[in-house]
Amino acid sequence: MTEKKHESDVAFIQALAELLRENDLSELRVKRDYADNDSLDVRVSRIQPQAAPVHVPAAPSAPAAPSPAAASHAPAAAPAEAPSDDPAAHPGAVLSPMVGTAYLAPEPGAADFVKTGDQVSEGQTLMIVEAMKTMNHIPAPRAGTVKRILVEDGAPVEFGAPLMILE
Structure with a gap:
């Protein structure tokens, strides 16, 4: 019975890890109660990659209107490239x-x-x-x-x- 419970716990944790990845979450925490004194408390987390930072300016500056040439290239630009504002x-x-x-x-x-x-x-x-x-x-x-x-x-x-x- 313990081996069967262990297998279902592993499958449950794998499913949580898949949810974490599919929804681009950084952490999930779940408590699963089996009986009065028997439960599984799981925390699945990951470190977010540095490639997609939140837009944080180096220093505040006056807003500038983007040039038409810059606007036409905006969709092809990497998300990390942000205007100075x-x-x-x-x-x-x-x-x-x-x-x-x-x-x-x-x-x-x-x-x-x-x-x-x-x-x-x-x-x-x-x-x-x-x-x-x-x-x-x-x-x-x-x-x-x-x-x-x-x-x-x-x-x-x-x-x-x-x-x-x-x-």
Whole structure:
């Protein structure tokens, strides 16, 4: 009986590790009760790679409008390359309310909810952030124009990370 329990615990821990990886989480903690004095308390964590840092400016600077040439190369640029200003500090920044995966369209192959230059109304869905298999619609906090989309479709996002700029 102990060997069977051990095998199911290993499978359970492997499933937790898979959830951690699939949802780009840094830590999961679960307690599994078997009987009154028998339980399994598991903490699965990983160190996040340094390749995708949160945008932190070296020093605050005056906001600069991107040149048309820079804007045309923005989607191909690496996410680590950020303008000198901090998008999270922008007054029109829409921040992620949770850790998850950002999706710009309602489903694969569909048109994006919004594009740069679109006029949006308050409450309009801008994108989806998936967290633990739940699709959370991110509404526009106010009416305005989409100036910049700061995440790529399918990219992991952290709590408080800037998703887009509305003006």
